[in-house]
Amino acid sequence: MPVDLYYVPGSAPCRTVLLAAKALNVDLNLKLVDLHHGEHLKPEYLKLNPQHTVPTLVDDGFSIWESRAIITYLANKYGKGSSLYPEEPKARAMVDQRLYFDIGTLYQRFSDYFYPQVFGGAPADKEKLAKVEDALKLLDLFLEGQKFAAGPSLTLADLSLVASVSSMEASDINFTKYNNIKRWYETVQRTAPSYEEANGKGLQAFKELVKNMMKK
Numbered sequence: 639m640p641v642d643l644y645y646v647p648g649s650a651p652c653r654t655v656l657l658a659a660k661a662l663n664v665d666l667n668l669k670l671v672d673l674h675h676g677e678h679l680k681p682e683y684l685k686l687n688p689q690h691t692v693p694t695l696v697d698d699g700f701s702i703w704e705s706r707a708i709i710t711y712l713a714n715k716y717g718k719g720s721s722l723y724p725e726e727p728k729a730r731a732m733v734d735q736r737l738y739f740d741i742g743t744l745y746q747r748f749s750d751y752f753y754p755q756v757f758g759g760a761p762a763d764k765e766k767l768a769k770v771e772d773a774l775k776l777l778d779l780f781l782e783g784q785k786f787a788a789g790p791s792l793t794l795a796d797l798s799l800v801a802s803v804s805s806m807e808a809s810d811i812n813f814t815k816y817n818n819i820k821r822w823y824e825t826v827q828r829t830a831p832s833y834e835e836a837n838g839k840g841l842q843a844f845k846e847l848v849k850n851m852m853k854k
């Protein structure tokens with residue numbers, strides 16, 4: 639039974655799921671959702687996800703959304719014993735902490751800063767930028783003396799964080815000035831399975847969307 643993923647290529651949360659599926663060797667049946675034409679607001683889609691967001695995963699009739707909930711579900715169901723989501727409680731807690739840091743702090747602050755500029759034509763807000771920089775400083779600190787975000791090996795935390803951090807390439811935020819982040823970013827690009835296919839291509843689409851929106 640194929641696992642369906644409703645997605646948009648440029649979306650960072652969707653790229654997180656694509657990265658995790660590749661790393662866990664889960665085949666996804668990709669279903670494009672046309673947000674511009676409101677496909678996500680149609681009754682068929684609302685039945686799957688009343689919150690009308692992408693990504694949404696449907697596995698044998700079970701529908702789940704929120705990218706980080708999706709990737710932990712995939713690891714629990716298809717990645718038993720995988721180091722991507724370790725079972726040892728402290729190691730797992732560390733991965734979860736980084737995932738919640740990403741959704742609640744890092745990506746949240748980036749969205750608050752950047753998306754009003756891209757989608758609302760708002761001017762850059764220095765206070766919001768300072769909050770993004772504070773979050774990046776924290777990530778840089780988490781990575782001090784550590785190869786990956788939650789320890790010595792690649793985990794779901796890296797796959798979520800890399801989708802967020804790479805999205806900043808489309809903005810004026812220079813995250814490579816943080817040495818640990820720079821080193822980690824290069825390492826994840828090299829080591830995450832099928833990185834280019836799962837994140838690189840969609841990132842390119844995101845950059846083009848940003849360029850077009852900023853021109854308007």
Ligand SMILES: N[C@@H](CCC(=O)N[C@@H](CS)C(=O)NCC(=O)O)C(=O)O
Pocket residue numbers: 649650651673678689690691692693703704705706741
């Ligand atoms: N926290 C959610 C964010 C999902 C999200 O906001 N997706 C956007 C696209 S990047 C979306 O679906 N927007 C349409 C809508 O909210 O109606 C996740 O990580 O899955």
